[in-house]
Amino acid sequence: MTTRKPSSRLTDTLKGRLQARGIDLTTSTAAGEESLVVSRRGFLRLSGYGGGSLVLGCYLPLSGTPEVNAAPAVDAVELNTFISLAKDGTITIYSPGPEMGQGVKTSLPMIVAEEMCADWSSVRTEAAPVEERFGRQSSGGSTNIWRHFQAMRIVGATTREMLLAAAAERMKLPRTELRAEQGRILHSSGRSIAFAELVGPELERQPVPSPETLTFKDPSTYTLLGTRVGQTDNADIVQGRPLFGIDQQVPGMLYGTFVKCAVLGGKVVSANLEEVRRAPGVKDAFVVRGTGNPSELSDGIAIVGSSTWAVLEARKKLQVQWDESEASRDSWQAFQEQADRVSRETGETPVADSGDVEGAFAHPDHRVADAFYQYGFVSHLCLEPQNCTADYRHGTGGQADSLELWIPSQIPGRARQYAQSLFGLNPEDVTIHQLRMGGGFGRRTSYEYANEAIAMSRQVGAPVKNLWTRTDDIQHDYFRAAGAQRLRAALDAEGRLVAWQNHFVGVSNRGKVVPGSVLQPSEFPMLNLNHARASQTALEIATPCSYWRAPGANVNGFVVQSFLHELSVLAGRDHLEFLLEIMGEPRYLGAPNQWSLHTGRASAVIRLAAERGGWGGTVPDGEGLGLAFHFSHAAYVAELAHVGVDEAGKVKVHKVTAAVDVGPVINLSGAEGQVEGAIIDGISAMMGQKITMEGGRIAQTNLHEYPVLRMPHAPVVEAHFIQSDTAPSGLGEPALPPVAPAICNAIFTVTGKRVRTLPIADAGFAFA
Amino acid sequence: MASHSLEVNGVVHHVEADQNEPLLWILRDAIGLVGAKYGCGIGQCGACTVQLNGHPVRSCSLPVSAVAGQKITTIEGLSDGDDLHILQKLWVEFDVPQCGYCQAGQLMSAAALLETNPDPSDEEIDAYMAGNFCRCGTYNRIRKAIRTAAEMKNSPAVTVADSGALPLAGVPQERA
Ligand code: FES
Ligand code: FES
Numbered sequence: 046m047t048t049r050k051p052s053s054r055l056t057d058t059l060k061g062r063l064q065a066r067g068i069d070l071t072t073s074t075a076a077g078e079e080s081l082v083v084s085r086r087g088f089l090r091l092s093g094y095g096g097g098s099l100v101l102g103c104y105l106p107l108s109g110t111p112e113v114n115a116a117p118a119v120d121a122v123e124l125n126t127f128i129s130l131a132k133d134g135t136i137t138i139y140s141p142g143p144e145m146g147q148g149v150k151t152s153l154p155m156i157v158a159e160e161m162c163a164d165w166s167s168v169r170t171e172a173a174p175v176e177e178r179f180g181r182q183s184s185g186g187s188t189n190i191w192r193h194f195q196a197m198r199i200v201g202a203t204t205r206e207m208l209l210a211a212a213a214e215r216m217k218l219p220r221t222e223l224r225a226e227q228g229r230i231l232h233s234s235g236r237s238i239a240f241a242e243l244v245g246p247e248l249e250r251q252p253v254p255s256p257e258t259l260t261f262k263d264p265s266t267y268t269l270l271g272t273r274v275g276q277t278d279n280a281d282i283v284q285g286r287p288l289f290g291i292d293q294q295v296p297g298m299l300y301g302t303f304v305k306c307a308v309l310g311g312k313v314v315s316a317n318l319e320e321v322r323r324a325p326g327v328k329d330a331f332v333v334r335g336t337g338n339p340s341e342l343s344d345g346i347a348i349v350g351s352s353t354w355a356v357l358e359a360r361k362k363l364q365v366q367w368d369e370s371e372a373s374r375d376s377w378q379a380f381q382e383q384a385d386r387v388s389r390e391t392g393e394t395p396v397a398d399s400g401d402v403e404g405a406f407a408h409p410d411h412r413v414a415d416a417f418y419q420y421g422f423v424s425h426l427c428l429e430p431q432n433c434t435a436d437y438r439h440g441t442g443g444q445a446d447s448l449e450l451w452i453p454s455q456i457p458g459r460a461r462q463y464a465q466s467l468f469g470l471n472p473e474d475v476t477i478h479q480l481r482m483g484g485g486f487g488r489r490t491s492y493e494y495a496n497e498a499i500a501m502s503r504q505v506g507a508p509v510k511n512l513w514t515r516t517d518d519i520q521h522d523y524f525r526a527a528g529a530q531r532l533r534a535a536l537d538a539e540g541r542l543v544a545w546q547n548h549f550v551g552v553s554n555r556g557k558v559v560p561g562s563v564l565q566p567s568e569f570p571m572l573n574l575n576h577a578r579a580s581q582t583a584l585e586i587a588t589p590c591s592y593w594r595a596p597g598a599n600v601n602g603f604v605v606q607s608f609l610h611e612l613s614v615l616a617g618r619d620h621l622e623f624l625l626e627i628m629g630e631p632r633y634l635g636a637p638n639q640w641s642l643h644t645g646r647a648s649a650v651i652r653l654a655a656e657r658g659g660w661g662g663t664v665p666d667g668e669g670l671g672l673a674f675h676f677s678h679a680a681y682v683a684e685l686a687h688v689g690v691d692e693a694g695k696v697k698v699h700k701v702t703a704a705v706d707v708g709p710v711i712n713l714s715g716a717e718g719q720v721e722g723a724i725i726d727g728i729s730a731m732m733g734q735k736i737t738m739e740g741g742r743i744a745q746t747n748l749h750e751y752p753v754l755r756m757p758h759a760p761v762v763e764a765h766f767i768q769s770d771t772a773p774s775g776l777g778e779p780a781l782p783p784v785a786p787a788i789c790n791a792i793f794t795v796t797g798k799r800v801r802t803l804p805i806a807d808a809g810f811a812f813a
Numbered sequence: 814m815a816s817h818s819l820e821v822n823g824v825v826h827h828v829e830a831d832q833n834e835p836l837l838w839i840l841r842d843a844i845g846l847v848g849a850k851y852g853c854g855i856g857q858c859g860a861c862t863v864q865l866n867g868h869p870v871r872s873c874s875l876p877v878s879a880v881a882g883q884k885i886t887t888i889e890g891l892s893d894g895d896d897l898h899i900l901q902k903l904w905v906e907f908d909v910p911q912c913g914y915c916q917a918g919q920l921m922s923a924a925a926l927l928e929t930n931p932d933p934s935d936e937e938i939d940a941y942m943a944g945n946f947c948r949c950g951t952y953n954r955i956r957k958a959i960r961t962a963a964e965m966k967n968s969p970a971v972t973v974a975d976s977g978a979l980p981l982a983g984v985p986q987e988r989a
Contacts, residue, residue, distance in 0.1 A: 146914075279910055282913035283910070291847070352843070429912075484914060756945070
């Protein structure tokens with residue numbers, strides 16, 4: 046999500062050379078990001094890591110750094126990714142991406158294992174240590190697969206080549222007569238040797254091939270990629286082993302709770318700290334001053350004690366006098382009224398303006414439709430509340446202070462920056478452990494829970510686990526921004542969509558538009574039309590908003606795909622045919638790269654979802670089908686929902702059929718799981734989830750006030766994949782946006798009632 | 814503070830604790846069994862589910878004084894030594910977990926369900942499991958794993974491949 050400039054320093058010759066080798070380079074993203082670019086640094090053998098095993102490291106530029114073409118570095122400091130082969134046959138592959146349930150700790154190592162022709166049962170995967178030399182370690186924006194795909198292939202292919210060369214030496218056979226398969230090197234004579242037997246002098250001696258000389262497997266020969274592979278942590282998960290941040294136990298560890306003002310931005314005036322300190326099991330209670338930025342550290346009271354229960358009980362005794370003079374005054378009621386009012390005018394920021402929109406609306410043969418859509422704030426509700434364990438060690442004898450952090454974070458390395466800027470620690474004195482996250486969904490991208498833990502540990506001189514309560518987690522979330530969109534569109538005499546206008550009303554915090562609360566000029570279907578005009582207005586609020594699974598897409602998909610259905614109904618046309626007509630001839634809308642919508646790939650998933658979901662077929666009375674498509678995160682997803690609705694507005698989602706094109710599927714089980722999970726997440730949110738506030742105070746405190754989808758309401762989900770011959774892209778988010786409009790379109794088909802509000806509980810609907 | 818004797822996974826523990834302290838925190842902080850998870854603290858999410866005399870209970874809402882002397886089973890005690898419980902095996906086989914945070918609670922509920930109802934219908938599974946929230950939406954795989962476990966228990970000839978559920982060793986779908 047951060048915007049970085051694509052490097053211009055990669056020479057065209059190098060590009061050409063690598064492209065000739067099938068190495069895909071420099072795919073610019075909408076945000077100006079760049080996929081991994083292979084430099085001539087290549088692949089190196091490492092010493093001092095393995096203890097008897099061969100450890101290979103791959104020098105790849107840190108993604109986004111400008112020095113992609115800098116002189117080769119020869120020490121291990123810039124190592125990005127590595128693999129270790131042990132003499133007992135175990136292959137350890139490090140995964141750079143933090144794991145939050147999206148399966149990246151399995152899928153990225155699968156790519157390495159495929160290229161090296163390893164036997165997957167001998168592979169162990171580990172989360173890479175959080176160190177700069179591992180390059181970009183972040184999970185968000187469904188980016189890990191496309192960002193690391195090429196690097197992972199190179200690691201695998203290099204290892205395979207070295208094993209082949211070593212085997213040729215050992216077997217005294219020409220290397221050209223050997224091939225690798227399932228963890229062995231084979232010869233046509235039937236002779237073979239296991240990878241493990243090659244770990245030794247021959248392998249040590251082999252030169253490391255440069256990336257330009259590598260060849261990659263033909264996808265048609267893949268034996269692992271595209272199959273269903275279980276997550277490598279599954280056995281630990283089902284036995285309750287301590288994988289998560291909340292599970293960490295450090296010798297001498299104390300427990301902390303951190304109390305912030307229920308109204309965002311409230312500052313501590315005074316508190317009955319003496320009384321709290323006397324509570325059983327409490328070691329200390331003290332005031333922590335915030336930085337004024339809630340994503341860094343807010344004012345609050347830290348209570349540290351001998352157990353979670355001790356500090357939670359002491360918290361009940363705490364009385365704080367808060368200064369709320371500069372605190373949030375946000376009101377959900379007022380926000381809705383303001384959004385409605387503002388949306389009637391032209392937005393403050395122009396987004397798009399092509400053709401003659403006014404002329405198209407005024408044309409006597411054209412029919413014009415207007416609609417106002419709105420949606421509320423939504424919480425992330427990661428099942429594992431925010432937490433972090435910190436061990437701040439005061440330096441003795443002139444030594445600098447140091448810190449060890451156990452942090453479940455989507456971008457764990459960034460905690461180092463705060464350790465420096467807020468606590469004055471040297472980055473090299475900070476050790477960070479990344480831990481499996483009990484859900485992320487965009488929430489774990491702020492650092493206040495880590496900084497609270499550091500402040501506590503520094504004060505008490507012992508390791509402290511800071512754990513938020515569920516109420517802390519809901520009320521101090523960074524919400525999916527609420528907003529509204531006022532649209533107008535024109536159909537010509539043949540019922541074709543010819544003009545489109547939108548005023549997007551979103552949200553800003555501290556003067557900055559929040560992530561996901563933004564309308565892009567490329568938002569579908571504006572680039573498909575000759576006449577399109579859009580503008581945007583940001584309403585300044587104090588309630589913090591940020592990334593929430595499929596930011597932007599999760600609301601734009603609902604609005605656009607619902608309004609398009611309205612228009613197809615107005616035109617008296619079949620929705621499928623109407624959508625395909627808008628797509629038109631196969632072409633890129635925008636620059637020819639994976640971040641621009643390709644209308645051919647879009648049409649293909651729309652057709653497939655319709656066909657597999659039974660579009661055009663008959664369904665029983667009281668049931669209907671709804672179709673929607675959305676392009677986001679370089680992924681094409683169409684969904685067809687089969688929904689029943691009764692007179693009382695009780696909704697039963699029977700089945701959702703999804704057609705997905707993310708290029709080649711890496712792990713089919715993971716891909717199916719992400720599609721299913723995103724669809725269920727989308728339904729959960731659209732039905733009844735809404736965060737509201739009055740006087741700056743969030744109204745919802747826990748699950749009893751924030752309905753979630755449970756097993757009886759989980760529909761059957763069917764996922765179909767079109768594996769286009771492109772670079773693979775990620776699937777953590779893009780299956781979410783189409784489900785709300787697909788269901789709302791089905792609800793219209795059954796009831797004739799158009800839902801223009803999320804959650805749909807506000808329009809009178811509920812789960813059957 | 815008082816002393817409480819707890820029998821957890823067949824081992825007796827003596828802990829000093831406030832009588833109102835929920836079993837969840839005793840397990841996690843005092844005994845060091847962290848498989849049961851904190852999700853809501855008010856009995857709404859099921860992440861903290863353990864078994865009390867074979868029945869699923871929300872350990873976040875159960876004071877330690879109410880469970881003293883009774884048989885408590887946590888996820889760490891679900892398997893029989895090294896041999897995983899059939900549900901644990903199927904959870905792995907069907908790649909059920911996503912983030913995995915809810916799964917200890919899901920498994921403890923599911924295991925209790927099969928003890929009381931060896932052949933549950935899908936509706937019975939749904940109703941029994943409704944107290945266990947999965948934020949990642951793994952419900953369909955959970956349901957299939959429970960159904961398969963029931964089928965395999967009831968007719969030993971049934972294998973994972975017969976279940977109609979997704980086997981892990983699938984083949985890639987066709988490429989466009
Ligand atoms: S933590 Fe016990 S039910 Fe949620
Ligand atoms: S697997 Fe993440 S909450 Fe269930």
